Amino acid sequence: MIQLNALTKRYGDVVAVDDLTVTVRPGLVTGFLGPNGAGKTATMRMILGLDLPTSGSATIDGRPHHELPSPLRVIGSMLDAQAVHPQRTAYKHLLYLAQSNSIPAGRVAEVLDLAGLADVAGRKAGGFSLGMSQRLGIAAALLGDPPVVVLDEPVNGLDPEGVRWIRTLIRGLAAEGRTVLVSSHLMSEMAVTADRLVVIGKGRLIAEAEIGEFTETGSTVLVRTPEAAAFSRRLELSGAHVQAGDDDELLVTGMTAPDVGRLAAAEGVPLFELTQRRVSLEDAFMELTRDSVEYGAAR
Structure with missing residues (x-):
């Protein structure tokens, strides 16, 4: 388990991480998200003892x-x-790391094989492609068979086979009960890999929840009914926001599809369609962090 308690880091007048309190639990893949300059790297460096908290x-x-x-x-x-x-x-890179932590030399061959690098174990790391370097970095992370794993942009430079490999590996580590924290800018990859998300912006916690909660928040329910006008008023009285669509359509936010269906049944309103349209993780992330982007393009 990783625990951050009021974690703060200042570099002169710049506050990189601001009073961050988060618990990263075992048995889950926790995605660590935020715009550039949000403080993700500073946070991970403090977890790893590379920088001291203020x-x-x-x-x-x-x-x-x-x-x-x-x-x-x-x-x-x-x-x-x-x-x-x-x-x-x-091989030598991993061997020296193993020796520094009293890890048996036999473990080096195991992680090289796990990372798909057994055939290039004797090659110098300076000649590795970015994808091969990523695999070597992951091999080093797993060298001590640790219960806690922290990875920053692990799919960077990997081909499609490599992306699938690391995705399967990460989820397998969590399934074994390990604590897995993964930082990434690839929302599509986080959507299929992470169980839980921690989102920060300008060093502060913006949101922390199961991944389904992010895509459910801001979702829209499409309703088609011949009694659109009357049902619209009833939905608004129940706290929903309703926008009229084409003909007999209503676009409802602030209520889930089951809640809309139950209200329609209670009111005797016939429904021709009831569909919940969830926003993508990317859209949810952009909405959450729109006030925390350090360098935004012109619109």
Whole structure:
């Protein structure tokens, strides 16, 4: 489990992370989202002990990173897949990491095979493509078989087969009961990978919920009824917002399709159609973060 308690980081006058309190629970893939400059990287660096908080705390299973005697056995991470000495082979890179955390050398071959790099274990990392570097970074993150995994943009540079591989891997890690935190800008990938989302903007928490709650919020219910005008008034009295569509159509927000259906049944209103149209995760994300975008294009 990762726990952030009033976590704050200032760089001079700039507040990168502002009073952030979040719990990342085991057994779930938690997507960590936010616009550029939102504070995601600063947060992950503090979780990993690379930067010290100005105030507040970041702990892994109740302990800050610097108190972990063999950190790779507790938390594996990938923030920059290309942060590898270019003259080291993939095998030597992982071997040195293993030796620094008292991990058996045999584990190196296991993670190389897991990442699909067994055939290039003797090649220097400086000659790796971006996709191969990503695989090496993921292999390093899993080297200590850790219960907590933190990955920043893990599908960056991967081909479609690689994207499917990392998606399956991430979900498998969570299914084993591990704590998995994944940062990404790819909403389509988060929509099919994450169970829960944490969204931040300008260093502050904007939203934290199960992924279905994000796409349900802001969804529209399409209603077709020959009694559109009368039913529209009844829906508004029940707290919904109603917009008239074509002919006998109503577009309803603020109520779910089951609630609309129950109201129609209670009022004896015939329905020709009742469809809930959920917004995409991308649309929900854009709406949540529209006031937190640091560099927005002209519209």
